[in-house]
Amino acid sequence: MxxxxxxxxxxxxxxxxxxxxxxxxxxxxxxxxxxxxxxxxxxxxxxxxxxxxxxxxxxxxxxxxxxxxxxxxxxxxxxxxxxxxxxxxxxxxxxxxxxxxxxxxxxxxxxxxxxxxxxxxxxxxxxxxxxxxxxxxxxxxxxxxxxxxxxxxxxxxxxxxxxxxxxxxxxxxxxxxxxxxxxxxxxxxxGVPIKELGLSIYPHYGVFAPTRHEYVQLLLDAPLPTVHDIAYDIGTGTGLLAIVLAQRGISQIIATDLTPQALKCASENFERQGLSSIQLQQADLFPLEVPPANLIVCNPPWLPAKPTSTLEYAVYDANSAMLRGVLQGAKQHLSDQGEVWLILSDLAEHLQLRSREELLGWIADAGLTVKYRLDTQPKHGRSQNEADPLYVARSSEITSLWCLQSI
Incomplete structure (x- = not known):
């Protein structure tokens, strides 16, 4: 509602x-x-x-x-x-x-x-x-x-x-x-075609449509942890990340979201793909009463600003609350050799809303370290529109998959 x-x-x-x-x-x-x-x-x-x-x-x-x-x-x-x-x-x-x-x-x-x-x-x-x-x-x-x-x-x-x-x-x-x-x-x-997967995702009203999905290829290219039988998708939205993990052969996936409309949307997308084994849980970030994860994936809102409408919660995150919450809670939910895959654009850094030093500091404070990072350049129209007042920042944007592990 x-x-x-x-x-x-x-x-x-x-x-x-x-x-x-x-x-x-x-x-x-x-x-x-x-x-x-x-x-x-x-x-x-x-x-x-x-x-x-x-x-x-x-x-x-x-x-x-x-x-x-x-x-x-x-x-x-x-x-x-x-x-x-x-x-x-x-x-x-x-x-x-x-x-x-x-x-x-x-x-x-x-x-x-x-x-x-x-x-x-x-x-x-x-x-x-x-x-x-x-x-x-x-x-x-x-x-x-x-x-x-x-x-x-x-x-x-x-x-x-x-x-x-x-x-x-x-x-x-x-x-x-x-x-x-x-x-x-x-x-x-x-639906929204996801060419990297050869399928379409069907968003619901109030659930952010993955019209920008250059990060999907990063998720397909990243080497899976040696043990990868259990994964969490934090803030699943339409369920796109969980579907990528299922396509890569992860057998047990728990996807969480706080809003009922997102859970319903993800459930319908899983059903369309015949993925009845993915568990959905209404939770604020991490699932409850489940085994530790070998892999935690999350695509948090990329810009630290206050949302002004329902849809904006997928783009704007006041004080980077979700990003910091995922980092702070990840270690206690990871298995010994587990990894966190964080999907994040550096647009906030180019806009001087958050520095790279702040991000690295939050990672270190959470007891995590960067194992590697995969990068890609966005291809959306606004990144190439010189008339955009924020063109200087948008044209330099990089979207990354940060692979993190416990120190």
């Missing part, structure tokens, strides 16, 4: 006070001001209302509502682009004339650029989430030409009747959250 706590919102429509349950999968606060908009509302007016903090409940045609959201998005992107140009011009005027000095200057400001980008993303999310949609208790929309969205909403948000007091009570959510549910339904149906 990904819905936030039960809360009601009110608005006036045709001089009558209306009420509905507020649902937010993005953890946005209930709207304080709501106006009714329809097919006659212009994109400029909608953008102005959204920027002013006013939420808009749409009445009219479903596809016109979708186009209105796209138009608001274009206006946000135009504003962001103009702002970036002004900042880039100012930075260029202040930087040194030589190329080396320019790169040094850009690197110096990367932490600020990262946090500014996070703020910009959060502001964009708030603005786009102000276009609202009303659904009945079965997740059915009364908008003209509305498609059947009930199955996608049910899969994403869970049964609405468990969230409401009245059987026929309606709910209101952002059109953007609905798009997320529909997009997740598409992923769940089509």
């Amino acid at each position: 990904l819905l936030t706590a039960k809360e009601h919102i009110e608005w006036y429509e045709n001089d009558t006070l209306q009420q509905a349950l507020w649902l937010s999968a993005s953890d946005h606060a209930a709207p304080a001001r709501i106006v009714i908009v329809d097919d006659k509302t212009t994109a400029d007016d909608a953008y102005r209302l959204a920027c002013a903090g006013t939420s808009m409940l749409y009445r009219g045609d479903f596809y016109n509502a979708r186009q209105l959201l796209q138009a608001i998005t274009r206006r946000i992107e135009r504003t962001e682009k103009n702002s970036t140009k002004r900042k880039s011009k100012k930075a260029a005027n202040q930087s040194t004339k030589d190329a080396e000095g320019a790169i040094e200057s850009a690197s110096k400001h990367l932490p600020n650029l990262f946090h500014q980008q996070r703020q910009t993303t959060a502001q964009r999310s708030r603005i786009l989430s102000r276009l609202l949609l009303e659904l009945d208790a079965d997740y059915v929309s009364s908008l003209r030409r509305a498609p059947d969205i009930s199955a996608a909403c049910l899969a994403a948000f869970g049964p609405l009747d468990k969230q409401i007091d009245k059987k026929d009570e309606s709910c209101v959510l952002s059109f953007r959250d609905l798009q997320g549910a529909l997009g997740a339904a598409g992923w769940r149906e089509k």
Whole structure:
């Protein structure tokens, strides 16, 4: 269940006070001001209302509502682009004339650029989430030409009747959250191809899709420990790492995750691959009441920053809490000759959010040492996009498999 706590919102429509349950999968606060908009509302007016903090409940045609959201998005992107140009011009005027000095200057400001980008993303999310949609208790929309969205909403948000007091009570959510549910339904149906394994992984709503999977080849290339009959996959998510281990012949695999939606997602992916022997356990990091592992694998969130939504927990980890927790607990869960395979990008180091010395210090403090490291370069588009404000960091990123063992 990904819905936030039960809360009601009110608005006036045709001089009558209306009420509905507020649902937010993005953890946005209930709207304080709501106006009714329809097919006659212009994109400029909608953008102005959204920027002013006013939420808009749409009445009219479903596809016109979708186009209105796209138009608001274009206006946000135009504003962001103009702002970036002004900042880039100012930075260029202040930087040194030589190329080396320019790169040094850009690197110096990367932490600020990262946090500014996070703020910009959060502001964009708030603005786009102000276009609202009303659904009945079965997740059915009364908008003209509305498609059947009930199955996608049910899969994403869970049964609405468990969230409401009245059987026929309606709910209101952002059109953007609905798009997320529909997009997740598409992923769940089509899957994410993992070419290194010759199969597809099927993410659920709220479980991070492995669209970047350059690390899979590292897991296939790493030499297994001499004894490798028992392995843990910590924070399994979609179950991808556990599937890699199963393909490599490890007979007993225990996969853990804290969220029920991730465990359900991993379970379905295991079933698709005929891997009924993989054990799933809801746990905060390490499994309970199981034998010590010969191999512990973990792909923790790569960036030490506070998540602002459910999906961001797979990318951002405040104070590197999960990474440090895995390192601190690994030794007591390892067999004598066991190994830890840690999948980690060094993007945080290039963004100056964490240093290599800090990482090595955490490893040593946990009673572990680096046996070897395998590296690969990401091939995703953002690492090659020179217009990205964080290009200096992204273009230098390396994803590694750190093999650790007890000292």
